Amino acid sequence: MNIRDVAKKAKVSTATVSRVMSGVNIVKPETAERVRKAINALSYVPNLSARTLSKGRSHLFGVVISDITNPFFPDLIYTFNELAEQHKYRAVFANTNYSPARMELCIHSLLEQKVEGIAIMTSEMSPNSILMIAERGIPMVFLNEPGPQKNLTNVVVDYKSGMEQAIDHIVGLGHKRIAFIGGPQDLRSAVLRQSIFLKALKEKGIKLDKRRLTSGNHRVDGGYAAMQRLLEQNPRPTAVMTSNDLTAIGAISAIYEAGLQVPRDISVVGFDDIEMSRAYNPALTTVRLSRVDIATRAFFSLYDACNGAGTTVSKRKVKGAADKMVPTQLILRKSTAAPTS
Template sequence: MAGIKDVAAHAGVSVATVSRVLNDSPRVSAETREKVVTAMRALHYTPNGVARSLRTEATRTLGLIIGDILNPFFAAMARAVEDEARAAGYTVVIGNADERPEQQDHYVRTLLEQRVDGLLICPTAEATPLVEDCVRYGSPLVFLDRTLPGMDVPAVRADGTAAIHDLVRHIQRLGHRRVAFISGPELLSTGRERTRAFLDAMRECGLDVRDEYLEAGDFQAASGRAIAARFLDLPEPPEVIFAGDNLMALGALDEIRARGLRIPDDVALASFDDVAWFVHLDPPITAITQPAEELGRRAVRVLLERVERRPVESVVLPARLVIRRSCGETES
């Protein structure tokens, strides 16, 4: 098995530089970091934390790495993970990846060094060498909410396809035709799935999707507000703005209100991902709700099966549409 000295020689750098890359040091340039990562892949180098984590006694701890702790969906899911794990006699250590692969890897490495018994990861947009090593060497690992293409890892996630079709049919019944979508990042499985479902639903309902009505955000409020502003500045603005997650919906809501527009009279608003305070707004926001708590509980159960080296299958739970008044009067 290749060691750190082999990686250094292959990349033409010092052992200290390889160490800095492994520890996410900001002192390494992007070019040098890429050389080291390429050498690690070529040599199938496994960071010590991955290998050592497979040769230890149980610690009764689990690691949870989520995309964004500020997102209410992830917060609710994390709470359920903690509750379920505690009931099973485990402690959970949480890391916030902040949607950054390098920060995700920092927490993966740290948790492995702490000898957690298993990892729950809401993966960022790409499969990093470290996560690939976890899979290759059989670390107990389960993906939560998202998946990575080509990786044989059980996942626990929600499927919003049917709910998005329900939403578009609801919008159509209310008489709307110009529907804009603030999608999530194409690199994330959830961004791709929601965009595909939206486009399919629009075609099914005979509604056109204009190029100017489709733009990708980053699952953050600022991008939702900026994209909503561009939609509303169009010569023919949309009648409905559908945001691909709750934070982007919040940003769109801020922009609509900043312009003094009324929901749904001037523009309707809908969100993927429901949050508790949507029902308290005037008007309440129509949203697709995911079973965050059940996802968290099921993920812990699947991971504990993996810890015990038992065969497991992925879990897919349905999301559902909650109709309120932000797209217009609800049907009787």
């Protein structure tokens, strides 16, 4: 079942069938109708490989993520996918599983598929792969990449603002013994969050006792273990800032397990505002980082690069997206309160 069968059935040439399907060029309405009837009658579905090969365009974007299981990503994927669909693109996803070696495979697979743009939403990197993309002139977009190079754009998150809001909140409540649980120290985004936190703290003239600076793994168990360590201290911290929500949730588990309560005994602040933060018990005070924003900026960055800056509507959107950082914002919920001296 191919375009020739349809052409035969509709008594036209394959060229005409093609024209009817793509909707461009002029086809006499009656002819078009006949073709459409034939398509339905045969329940014909065009072959995407053939079309891609022939046109030399895939209308496909690749998105590289670390791990679909990480609650940070589904929202991102959802939004990206939605936008792609709205703009007649498709999106394919590739998991690196946090491994640069696997990232290389991911990129290779995306290149095989002739994607027209690649969004790299991970921290781990394979410089070699990046090179391969670059030398093909394929547009790329990164997340918080430090040194922006030519030929690629960069979605950058305004971590600082959110961190400052969180610090102001904690300090405003009267906390003095503040701890920080960071993420894995080989994860660039985690290191970035930590350093920005420390810097913001310093700028406010507050100094953090080194013993209160520890780290987990950005998962629940890591937060749990880190908090257990903090709880052994005497005096123990009265407020804990964390590098992501899963860490915060792990920390809260540890606090309850030690017979203490949040926020009565210890206040906890998360980062990311994943779906679960609102539903958690107690609902987590956290810094919201909009995955919808990130996905939107990433998508339009690629879309714009592929479809010339000439367009009007998309142009405006992208311009807006490129101008500003992705904002972050403190969301006050139930996991913070004044210390009960």
